[in-house]
Amino acid sequence: MKQLLYRRSSPEKTHHQHRQALKKSYRWLLWLALSFYLFFSSSTQSFLPSPISRRFLSQNQAFASSSTVSSLKIYVYDLPPEFNRVWLSNPRCESHLFAAEVAFHDALLHSSVRTVDPFEADLFFVPVYVSCNFSTPNGFPSLGHARPLLSSAVDLISRDFPFWNRSNGVDHIFVASHDYGACFHAMEDVAIADGIPAFLKKSILLQTFGVISPHACQEAEHVVIPPYIVPELDQWPLPETTKRDIFVFFRGKMEVHPKNVSGRFYSRKVRTEIWNKYSGNRRFYLRRHRYDGYQSEIARSVFCLCPLGWAPWSPRLVESVALGCVPVIIADGIRLPFPEVVPWSEISLTVPELDVGSLETLLVRVASTNLSAIQRRLWDSAVRKSLLFHRHGIFHGDASWHVLHALEERVNRRSFRRRRRSDLGELVRWG
Template structure:
C-alpha cells in the first residue's frame, strides 16, 4: 500500500492551532496573564534603574553648580549690574585709589573703580531688584574729606560725609509756634536752632533715598503755660505721635528701620520722658514709638536711666551767642566776684508739691553760704546784669534743679567763669571734644557744705591751669549754636556724632541708575 505524504501549508497549521486554542480557551486565559505580569515586572525594574541613574546625574549637576557658586567671589557681582555705574549713599572712598585712570560721573562710582576696591575689601554688593545693599567691610579706610565730583565733597570736614533728609511737616508742628519770640530764644530752643541750621546746611538732601538720617522737626517746648510762663509738656506725646503717624503714612522710611535712623530733639528736664518731675517722668518713660529713634537731649546721666536710651545724644541747652567775636580774652576782664549764683532757691526744701527741689542742694547753699557776702554772691531774684555778673566771677555755682543739667554750665563756660558742677551722675554734653575735668570743678551733692574749702584748694593748686583751658575758643564754640552753622559749633558737633554713628551702621543703600 502506498502512503502518499501531502505537504500541509503553514497557514493551515496556524489556523488549526488557533482553532485548538479556541477549544482550550480556559487554559489559554490562565497562562496569558502570567506572561504579561512577568513582562510588567521586568519593565518596572528597567524603569527603576533608569530613574536611579537620572537622580545620580541630577545630584552630580547640583554639586558641581554649588561648588561653582562657592568659587565665585562676591566682589565680581558689580559685573552683573544693569548699568555701568552705581550710586553710593552715602559716598565713601579710600584715599589711595587712583581716580585719574577712571572716568567718574559726579556722584557715582564706575564699575572699574568698584572692582578695584576688591583687595581692600571695602565693599560687598548684593542684588535686590533694582536696589543693592553695600556693607562696609573695613573701617580702616577713611578719607572723608576727599572730593570726587560734586556729590562727594565734605565741606564741613566731618568724620564722614553724611546726608540728612528733613521732613516737611505741616506748620502746626513747628513754625506756627514761632509767633512767640521766646520759642527761638529760651533755654529749650535748641530744637528750633538745630532745625534752622540744618535747613541751610550742606548735609541736607532733598532725595530721601540717599539720606543717612531723617530729621523730624517738631517744636515741643514752645507751648508756654500762661500762668507760670514755663513750657507745658502735656501735649508733647500726642504731638510727636501725630508727626510719626504723618511721616510713616507719607513715606516708607520710618518703617524700613523702625525709626532707628530718625532724629528728634527733646530739650526738656527729662528729655523724651516729657515731664519736669523725675518720679512722673520715670513712671511714664519714653513713648514706645520713640525708643528706637535717635534723641538729641539736654538730659544726660552717666548711669542707666529710663529717660535716656542707647541712641540718645547729650547736647547743650540753647544759650544766645554773645554779641561780637568769640575770640575775646576772658583773662582781661575784672574778676571781683569769688563764687557766684543767681537763680531759684527754695528756702524750705519741700515746695508746694511736696517734692524736694534740687534734692535740697540749693537750700544748703543758701543756708551755709548766703551770709558770706564777701566771698559768695548768691541772689534769688532775676537781674538784667546776669551775664556781666558771670564775667566778673571766678567760680560759677551750677547746682542741679529739677533735673541734673543746667544752662548755667554753658553760660559759665562761654563767659570764662569756672563751672562748679554740683549734680551727681550728670553726663555733660560733647565729652568727645570738651575735656570737662580740665575746665570745671565737680563737687558731689553730699559735700556741698564743704564748698568753701574745696574752692580754696583749687585757688591754691590749679586755678590758672583751669582758666587757661577754659578760655580755649574751641570749647566756647562747641557749646554755642552759631548762625549760620559753623564747623566746630554745637550743631556741627551733632553732625559729627551722627557721622561717627553712621560708620558703624550695618549697611547703606546703593541704588542702580
C-alpha cells in the first residue's frame, strides 16, 4: 500500500521536478531580495517593528535641532500613590539631589510625549520614588525599601498589563538617581556585592552614576543623567555680570578624620587632603558646615571644587555650571551626562585625585592663561539649560529633552537589532 501511495507516474514526476526547480529559484530570489533590503535598510533604518512606530523615520534626523520634544510616545503607569505621591509628604523628596525621579515623572505627565493609550506606546515609564525617605541617623540615604518597592511595582504591572511580559521589561524605564544607581546602596563595596536587581537588568535605567570602566552598577541599559537641582537657579543674574571675588570655593562634608563610623574612607580621602592642604590658604574659601544660601557663594566664585563623595558624581557639578563657576572635577573615571551636547572638556577642569596637592598651582596657571575662554563657553545659556530638569513639561534643550533624545537612539538601535535577527532567522528557515 505504501508503494502505491508514493508511486508517481511519469507526468507526475515531471511536475514534481518542475515544482522543486521553482522552489529552488524562489529561494534564490528571496535571498537576493533580502540582501538588497538589508543592505539599504542598514543605512536608513527603515524597518522598525511593533511597538516601535515608523513615525521615528521622518523626524529622527531633525530631532536634535527642532523645537519639538520628540516623536517618542511614552506610557506612564498610573501606580497607586504608595509607590510615589505618598512619599511627597517629605518636602525634601522633590528638591534634593536625588529628585530627578520626581521631576522627570512630572515632566512626562505634562508633555506631549505622554500617551494615554499603552498600545501605541514605544516605551513605558514606571514612576516609583525610592529616595524620598532620605535621612538616617548616620546621614546616608535610606534605600533599604527600594528593592521590595520596585519589585512590588513590577509584580503589579506584569499582572494587570500585558506589556512587561511581552518584552520582559526591555521597553520599560526606571529612574535610579542614587549614589550607585540601581544597586541601591551608598557604599560602593556593598552596592557591588548586591548588584542591580535581576528584574531590572533588561530595562532602561536613568541614573546619575556613571564611570568609564566596567562596573556592576551599570550592567544594564542606562542613560547617565544630571543630578537634580532646583531649576530656579537659571533665573539668577547672568554669570558674566556677577562679581567673582572668591577664587576657589567649596562648602560641604570635609572629614578631618576621613574614616567615619561605617569603617570606610569617605571621598577616598580626597576631601580630607583638600582641607588639610588648603584650609588656611586665603585663595581657598572652604567651609565644612551647611548653609542654605550657599548658591550665592557659588555665584561669586571663579573655580568650584567638585570632588567625589561616596560616589563620583555630585550636585555641585550642575550647580557650578548653572551659576557660571568653572567646575573642578576631582573624581577619577567619572562619566558625565550628555557628552554629545555638553562640551565638558571645554567648560571644566579635571584633576586626578592624586594631584589635589597641586590644585593651587594648576588653577593659578589657568587663571592667567585661558580662563576667559573657558568662562565664555561655560556661560552659554544652552549649556546651563541642558543640565536642568523642569517639573511642568519638557522644554527644548533641557535635561528631560536630552534624556528623550538618548532614549530614542536606544529604541532605534534595539529595534534594528531585533529585526535583523528576525530576518536572518527567516532566511535560515527558508534555506
